[in-house]
Amino acid sequence: MREISASAITEVVKRLCIEANCHLPQDVKNRIEDARKNEEWPGACEILDRIIENYTIADDRNVPICQDTGVACVFLEIGQDVHVVGSIEDAVNEGVRQGYAEGYLRKSVVGDPLRRVNTGDNTPAMIYYEIVSGDKLSITVAPKGFGSENMSRLKMLKPSDGVEGAKEFIVSAVEEAGPNPCPPIVVGVGIGGTFDKCALLAKKALMRSTDERNSDPYYAALEAELLEKINSLGVGPQGFGGRTTALAVNIEAAPTHIAGLPVAVNINCHVTRHKSEVL
Secondary structure, three states: OOEEEEEHHHHHHHHHHHHHOOOOOOOHHHHHHHHHOOOHHHHHHHHHHHHHHHHHHHHHHHHOOOOOOEEEEEEEEEEEEEEEOOOOHHHHHHHHHHHHHHHOOOOEEEEEEEEOEEEEOOOOOEEEEEEEEEOOOEEEEEEEEEHOOOOOOOEOOOOHHHHHHHHHHHHHHHHOOOOHHHHHOOEEEEEEHHHHHHHHHHHOEEEEEEEEOOOHHHHHHHHHHHHHHHOOOOHHHHHOOOOOEEEEEEEEEEEEEOOEEEEEEEEEEOOOEEEEOOO
16 A cells, blocks of 8 residues: 655645646647647637737746636546545645636635635645545646636537437537537537536546547547537637637547436637646
8 A cells, every 4th residue: 555645636726736737738739729720711720819819928937828717626546456544535625726816826716606705725626536546646737717618518418319400409508508618619528427427528638638539439430520510610719710629529428228318518729728737
């Protein structure tokens, strides 16, 4: 049994909160720059130029890419041969607390959804636990802004709706979102499972690199088809028209009940932030 101290988790979470908010993953930068090369509409070209300028300044000055530094979504893959000395939840929240203070990141979390008093330190984090084999602990911090989160959708389709019904729902969710999630977007899709599992699959899909297609050829082809359909909508960067409404569509699927076909769409703006480290 390998022991990991709670303080080590705090240090990693603190650092990842700052790094994720200030430095866009290279794969997302590559997609944006590819989109710029393929754009012909002047308005779209100008917006993409501004986006590239923005993340370049963020890199150079180590400042947030976006003013909405989001809710801290923290994904933990905990090896079954790991023993954490101390409280994991407390360690993660302390890391968020320190990271958002030291990084001068906006605190956006309210302690209750209806009474809406800001907690003042961006805690609590949204923590997702998964037990895996081995003696490592993988931590991914993904700050999630709510301009895009608010545009996410979930629908309990009937099995008879099939793949065509799923495609129609996914494309319509993006079309209805329009410019609100600050396109070009990354579209995370969950298919299967239960009501809650489906939503988690969609969020986890956003953690996958935009360079990586689904390992199942069927879903890889569906990702490509949906990306083409979404980009044909003409929403374009920031909603001003153009060829690039989405940078990628990532799908994760899971077994489900014979009577169900849950489909969830979790949208991320072009600031698709996530940073990982393994202890």
